Amino acid sequence: MISNSKTIYTRALLFVLAVTFTQYALAQKKIAVENSVFWEVTGNGLSQPSYLFGTFHLLSHRYVDSLTNVTNKFTTAKTIVSELLIDSTMTMKMMASAQMKGTTLNKLLTPEQFKQTNDWLHELSGYDLTMFNGMNPMTIEILLMTMMQQKYFPLDPGQDVVMDLYFQQRGTRDKKQVIGLETFDEQTHAIFGQFTYERQAQLLTTAVKKRNTAEEELRNMNRFYREGNLGKLEALMYDEMYTAAETAVMLDNRNKKWMQQLPGLFKQQPTFVAVGAMHLAGENGLVTLLRKEGYTVKPIQTK
Template structure:
């Protein structure tokens, strides 16, 4: 098993372009540990990850899964939202038709949409569009997001898990990122995303297409585009990641954008002396 894994994870890795994979081996000449960096897209899930032979082998070879956050019962997004006392006056943000659409969409949801913010609603609808329209996920498909599915795989394999931040911190970040956005902008982008869902317009699926096809430009020499969401978080995460890499074989699964640009984890790990090797994903 060890020999097979080594052969699979080593094949063509030297010739694999960094822009044609989302899986990277992390090694250090001063350590015997071998870890992996995997760039996720939150809209994908079980079917996609199960098709990635080398990513599954890499995960199974590790002692620790590091992901953005852990879904802890009682502290999940729906729990945090449902505990709020304030409600959003959706008539100020949605047309009568769009509000009816939202009511139907959330009819069986455990989350009280009345307690969501317009920003949280947009994030939810944007992912919903990518899953249902771009990836053709059926209404009866209750499979988890890619990040959470990887987490369930780790639990099955008795692999320890670590969350780089809490779900509450993530929710606060989502809202802070567009703090002060005028109501008319919220209205416009909510109307636009609902229209895309209704029309099932797949012409807006470029992002899921290039991720699925591994047509990725990591732009490692370009500055990060969002200080709050990318730069600050990457700078915060690199310390615990480095600490764990020195002690354990880690599988780091975070959003693909966190690997990209100058401030990305690929560059930050290289600066710390690690060798980052692209691995053929299948």
């Protein structure tokens, strides 16, 4: 049973550590960005267009395959860009990054908070929180989110590949250049490292308190993503409790760092960038940042 719990945990982290939580993107200032998850990048000296595609990290490659214009443009690209490259060392790295030192969940949470979290986890998965007692609270929040998605929008572990990993695998298969914009350590710092264990526990308990509305929010999130409605995704999650400084680490600073790489990649050859959809939105989103650099970035149809 322990090995099964590790399999579930690893799958959850593969879904999410490859990209940042959708909710992390939403404490930024609003700016008028059109509603689309697919964008064409031209101008500023580019001889051929490149593309930005906003992913939803818990959806299957089969959804991607239904987006005919996305897959057609993917074939024209010579370079495929993801947030993070997933390789054979990822599982052990993820397990290590999630382990706490010097404390456990039952010490960070009150008995009531531990029970409430355990009850929700058990309801969603059949597993008890004691099996994950050494893992940090943010990992538990990720696990709960992933289990909810699996309950209401299930993937077949024998057939489905989450879309971010799928783009990487297909790019490798098609002999394209496949690169990641950041390292594992950089991404896990944004998700885990910047938060104290106490702050993570606060965020987890807040999420658990909202469990009665979680299903509706999840269904709306899936629907708004499929509609390509970035504005409604932002509005849905705008009440998250991350501070401006936390959001800067989780989102804004990462986007700005990626902007040090993307123009050079676009100039070299046609590039297909697949990153979390909320990285495209807002004042510090990639669409706005590219436009400020002189590129023409226009929304295009996914089908």
